[in-house]
Amino acid sequence: MKKIHLLLAAIFTCSMAFAQQPVYKNPSYSSQERINDLLARMTIEEKVGQLNQVNGGVLTGPSVANDPGAQGKVQLLKEGMVGSFLNVVGTEQTLATQKIAVEQTRLGIPLLFAFDVIHGYKTVFPIPLAEAASWDLEAAERATAIAAKEASAAGLHWTFAPMMDVSREPRWGRVMEGSGEDPYLQAKFAEARVKGFQGNLDENHVLATVKHFAAYGAAEAGKEYNTVDLSRYALWNYYLPPYKAAVEAGVATVMNSFNIMDGVPSSGSDFLVNQVLRDKWGFNGLVVSDWASFGEMINHGYSKDAKEAAIQSIMAGSDMDMESGVMRTTLAESVKNGEVPMAVLDEAVKRVLSLKFQLGLFDDPYKYHDAAKERRTLLAAEHLAEARKSAAASMTLLKNDQGLLPLQNPKSILVLGHLAESQEDVLDFWKGQGDHANTVTILEGLKAKYPASDITFIQAVNRDGIFDQNAVKQINKAAKKAEVVIATIGLFGDLAGEARSLGDISPSDGQMTMLHAAKATGKPVVVLVQAGRPMVLTEVVRDFGTILYTWIGGTQHGHGVADVLSGDVNPSAKTAMSFPAAVGQIPVYYNHYNTGRPHQDGNEGPAHFWVSRYRDIPNEPLFPFGYGLSYSTYEYSDLKLSKKSINQNESVTVTVNIKNTSQVDGTEIVQLYIRDLVAQPIRPVKELKDFTRVDIPAGQSRTVSFELPATKLSFYDENGNTLLQKGAFKVFVGKNSDDVLEADLELK
Numbered sequence: 001m002k003k004i005h006l007l008l009a010a011i012f013t014c015s016m017a018f019a020q021q022p023v024y025k026n027p028s029y030s031s032q033e034r035i036n037d038l039l040a041r042m043t044i045e046e047k048v049g050q051l052n053q054v055n056g057g058v059l060t061g062p063s064v065a066n067d068p069g070a071q072g073k074v075q076l077l078k079e080g081m082v083g084s085f086l087n088v089v090g091t092e093q094t095l096a097t098q099k100i101a102v103e104q105t106r107l108g109i110p111l112l113f114a115f116d117v118i119h120g121y122k123t124v125f126p127i128p129l130a131e132a133a134s135w136d137l138e139a140a141e142r143a144t145a146i147a148a149k150e151a152s153a154a155g156l157h158w159t160f161a162p163m164m165d166v167s168r169e170p171r172w173g174r175v176m177e178g179s180g181e182d183p184y185l186q187a188k189f190a191e192a193r194v195k196g197f198q199g200n201l202d203e204n205h206v207l208a209t210v211k212h213f214a215a216y217g218a219a220e221a222g223k224e225y226n227t228v229d230l231s232r233y234a235l236w237n238y239y240l241p242p243y244k245a246a247v248e249a250g251v252a253t254v255m256n257s258f259n260i261m262d263g264v265p266s267s268g269s270d271f272l273v274n275q276v277l278r279d280k281w282g283f284n285g286l287v288v289s290d291w292a293s294f295g296e297m298i299n300h301g302y303s304k305d306a307k308e309a310a311i312q313s314i315m316a317g318s319d320m321d322m323e324s325g326v327m328r329t330t331l332a333e334s335v336k337n338g339e340v341p342m343a344v345l346d347e348a349v350k351r352v353l354s355l356k357f358q359l360g361l362f363d364d365p366y367k368y369h370d371a372a373k374e375r376r377t378l379l380a381a382e383h384l385a386e387a388r389k390s391a392a393a394s395m396t397l398l399k400n401d402q403g404l405l406p407l408q409n410p411k412s413i414l415v416l417g418h419l420a421e422s423q424e425d426v427l428d429f430w431k432g433q434g435d436h437a438n439t440v441t442i443l444e445g446l447k448a449k450y451p452a453s454d455i456t457f458i459q460a461v462n463r464d465g466i467f468d469q470n471a472v473k474q475i476n477k478a479a480k481k482a483e484v485v486i487a488t489i490g491l492f493g494d495l496a497g498e499a500r501s502l503g504d505i506s507p508s509d510g511q512m513t514m515l516h517a518a519k520a521t522g523k524p525v526v527v528l529v530q531a532g533r534p535m536v537l538t539e540v541v542r543d544f545g546t547i548l549y550t551w552i553g554g555t556q557h558g559h560g561v562a563d564v565l566s567g568d569v570n571p572s573a574k575t576a577m578s579f580p581a582a583v584g585q586i587p588v589y590y591n592h593y594n595t596g597r598p599h600q601d602g603n604e605g606p607a608h609f610w611v612s613r614y615r616d617i618p619n620e621p622l623f624p625f626g627y628g629l630s631y632s633t634y635e636y637s638d639l640k641l642s643k644k645s646i647n648q649n650e651s652v653t654v655t656v657n658i659k660n661t662s663q664v665d666g667t668e669i670v671q672l673y674i675r676d677l678v679a680q681p682i683r684p685v686k687e688l689k690d691f692t693r694v695d696i697p698a699g700q701s702r703t704v705s706f707e708l709p710a711t712k713l714s715f716y717d718e719n720g721n722t723l724l725q726k727g728a729f730k731v732f733v734g735k736n737s738d739d740v741l742e743a744d745l746e747l748k
């Protein structure tokens, strides 16, 4: 009895305490009521403060002219002029900063802590482009859920991911962050990653951001931050679908991109933000600028000064100013003099506040800052195990001509090239809080995999790709006792990511010298290529028969490589970007239009002169989109459609028989493409519309079936209206975008 009385008394005291609290601090009111109450108490300056996001850690962009400095930022924070910090990480730092916001500002509004958790926080997974090569959506969801778990345990509320910029530009360093050149595959990963990051938005998850809105991946010539100039038709059909998929999956926030669209910087684009994102797609969440992108509208020549840039951004529907400070320094005045209606400011502020309420920060502002939880969560054994699986699943086998792989217990191995011993280069620029010290190198992976093998390492080529001439002798000597040579080439890790555009994406001369020295020994050579983008490998492919593309595999890279080389994992990945045969081909991609004078490589002679081709290099990429080998081999047959024609409310069942003609159990990624043969406007020669991963034991066959609804035959016009045009289609199913069976389908 006594206990109950005490409990009642406690509840009573508690509700008394709430009763004395302002409505916005009282959880018995709805979020809406609490937000309105808070808004009514805020000064215009405090409202603008909520729209101000400030860098509090390492720079992930250029420092800005009006940067207030560390002391200045603390001062701003105390004045209620900061709504969110980026790059403040770890429970200790985030807690200390949150305490100032909650305990030392007039209204005690908690902060949002944001960070680029792109492919892992402490446990680093393969780069997203590598993960996309697995075509494994469940694995991507699991990986992002782990990243979210670690990030949230380290005090973070919000990640600036997933990046969903379709791109055909391997010169662009940021292709590593996305899922490649295809809008459908990218959209599927958008859903998976948003689900993984956000879950049910409890304290083990984080708010996600789809970025960079829009079409940042179309930067001319792959040059970072460059002009984007494309048709609305391409925008709707190629570039927008993945962002839309993320919005439909419930992504909490959207980030503007740096580029222009139709001559207007995305951050100030009423068309992109207000018309497409908000009105057409119904997105009512927060839109955050990219790093200083509001202020950069001045450089673009779109805004005459900071004041105009801030007005243009908020009026276009964007809300939060990351780092440029143009809102902080000018917006209050523009609201006071009526250039920005108070209602517009209030809407933007409400979007920020509602995220804070959604996360429960007004009720428990410190719930993400538990140091013990942080310690037990980061690098947990199950996270590392998942990262290892994911690394192996992303390794893409480009060639295995003589069946040299897998290497079963080689007695002795000669390993060559700096990348084999580098802890640093298995992580990239967007490595989160990944430490080099925690990574597994290729050499370590091999030693762990083959404890009985005699493994010799010669660096031969350094990090800058320079060959050491003395290495020739050493290689010759060491090769005498080696059963096999494993040679590593590629690009070092920090060349993947933002501001890392390259004009030359071939292996260095030094790396080629090393490969040829290895070949000259007469021993079988396995070439491992490590890079955050497709490289131009024409010479390597011409001269070497065994090539594994390892991408950048993260913390467990070395184990992933060894798992595949040994055959413990049978490779199944297929590239999500075409591999160019020469830089001069770029952009080269599978879903191109046909042109009036199409050409296919191999067709020579006078009849093939006035055609769309280069005179010195091939038209086709070295490896097409969707390409990758396995230790298993597969034969496709009997492509069948359940109907020859369908109307627009129907769907057709597409079946194909796939036989694993090898001695090894495998997983095959089966791809379905369509072609709309005659359409106005015209359609690409192929478009991915479905895929599946199917396990096929050695020697067995499986029938794979896809449901293809007529709606998947639709596309957008240049205004974003859906078109579904009657007529003849091809349906293709195959191993990659080039190697397919085909059947006819009519849409009635």
Ligand code: GLC
Pocket (backbone or CB within 6 Å): 060, 061, 086, 116, 160, 211, 290, 291, 498
């Ligand atoms: C950048 C990037 C963006 C990132 C942001 C914060 O410059 O373009 O992707 O989220 O800064 O680091």
